[in-house]
Amino acid sequence: MKTKHFCVGVLAAVSPAVFAQSSVTLYGVMDTGIEYVSHANANGDHVIRMPGITGELPSRWGLRGKEDLGGGYAAEFVIESGFNTRGGDSGQGGRLFGRQAWVGISSPYGMLTFGRQYSMSFVVDSDADILGPNIYGIGSLDAYIVNARSDNTIGYKGTWNGFTLGATYSFGRDSTGTGNSPGQGTCAGSAPGQFTQCRQVSAMLRYDSSLFGLAAVYDEQRGGPNAAANFFDGAATIPLTNSGDKDVRVTANGYVKLSALKIGAGWVGRNVVTSSTTATGAHSNLFYVGAWYPITPTFIVDGEAYRIVNAAQDARATLGVVRGTYLLSKRTAVYLQTAYLANSSRARYSVSAGGGGTTPAAGVGQLGVMAGIRHFF
Numbered sequence: 001m002k003t004k005h006f007c008v009g010v011l012a013a014v015s016p017a018v019f020a021q022s023s024v025t026l027y028g029v030m031d032t033g034i035e036y037v038s039h040a041n042a043n044g045d046h047v048i049r050m051p052g053i054t055g056e057l058p059s060r061w062g063l064r065g066k067e068d069l070g071g072g073y074a075a076e077f078v079i080e081s082g083f084n085t086r087g088g089d090s091g092q093g094g095r096l097f098g099r100q101a102w103v104g105i106s107s108p109y110g111m112l113t114f115g116r117q118y119s120m121s122f123v124v125d126s127d128a129d130i131l132g133p134n135i136y137g138i139g140s141l142d143a144y145i146v147n148a149r150s151d152n153t154i155g156y157k158g159t160w161n162g163f164t165l166g167a168t169y170s171f172g173r174d175s176t177g178t179g180n181s182p183g184q185g186t187c188a189g190s191a192p193g194q195f196t197q198c199r200q201v202s203a204m205l206r207y208d209s210s211l212f213g214l215a216a217v218y219d220e221q222r223g224g225p226n227a228a229a230n231f232f233d234g235a236a237t238i239p240l241t242n243s244g245d246k247d248v249r250v251t252a253n254g255y256v257k258l259s260a261l262k263i264g265a266g267w268v269g270r271n272v273v274t275s276s277t278t279a280t281g282a283h284s285n286l287f288y289v290g291a292w293y294p295i296t297p298t299f300i301v302d303g304e305a306y307r308i309v310n311a312a313q314d315a316r317a318t319l320g321v322v323r324g325t326y327l328l329s330k331r332t333a334v335y336l337q338t339a340y341l342a343n344s345s346r347a348r349y350s351v352s353a354g355g356g357g358t359t360p361a362a363g364v365g366q367l368g369v370m371a372g373i374r375h376f377f
Contacts, residue, residue, distance in 0.1 A: 033372020051354025110158025183230025234348025
């Protein structure tokens with residue numbers, strides 16, 4: 001017994017990290033409700049349903065862990081699973097941890113992470129885009145932005161004096177071949193002699209203060225077998241089967257806080273370039289501005305307006321959203337929201353990002369209304 005205590009004491013003195021503090025936290029969101037969408041098919045029929053993917057927020061559960069290694073260093077991990085509340089099925093193509101699955105080291109110099117994780121497009125969108133992954137929002141016009149994540153990824157993010165620098169590099173953005181992001185097809189990874197095949201890179205620079213923030217990001221996806229680019233406007237997807245094909249998004253946005261009022265605005269420029277002689281690329285510009293304000297400590301009103309223009313595919317749309325949220329407690333809220341989307345004569349954007357099946361006829365507008373309940377745990 002004395003020998004045992006002596007060995008433990010020696011280990012503690014030589015390697016304090018062995019006895020460092022560690023923690024694991026279970027967390028999650030459950031969000032669902034009832035939705036009405038007008039002109040939900042080519043015949044102009046409406047639909048009343050429980051949407052499958054999102055409400056105010058996508059439903060998910062996860063585990064977050066951290067171990068203090070001493071000297072400002074820590075080992076951290078996140079595994080996060082998305083699911084659809086209406087049926088209990090898994091999201092992200094049926095992956096167990098399709099939202100995030102990474103491990104890394106944080107230090108005074110930033111955090112280095114390895115695994116499936118968000119690109120910098122998602123990180124930048126989370127503050128200036130007021131409604132974020134709401135069922136009526138930026139995901140209705142470009143579903144990639146609120147699902148911007150990749151497999152086989154090395155990530156870095158560090159913050160100093162309000163400035164944040166971040167970057168990701170993926171060797172193959174969809175290793176399971178389930179369709180990593182909506183409308184992108186599958187792109188399972190690099191191959192011998194094809195180093196850039198299915199590669200994804202993103203880089204971000206942002207500044208945040210107590211009153212305002214500004215950010216910019218570059219996000220590039222390379223092509224590969226079965227990869228494609230979808231502009232979500234009803235036009236056919238653009239094949240990106242060559243490793244030299246590119247789907248690039250450049251984002252600039254910002255927000256300002258005026259007492260309790262928060263205003264955000266931004267721009268996303270997308271450019272698809274293909275080396276194929278039979279397929280042509282396309283370019284779009286997406287603009288948005290929104291505001292968030294607490295009428296009372298328990299009642300919040302927010303909303304946003306969006307405009308997208310894709311001249312190459314002769315598709316344009318304008319989307320307006322208003323949402324009210326009542327906080328029943330710190331964890332539970334109910335909400336009511338409505339949106340209207342106006343399509344140009346050839347566009348077939350859908351107002352709802354709630355799981356597909358609501359694409360209108362070309363040129364037809366849509367009304368969406370949803371009442372829901374959200375709970376954090």
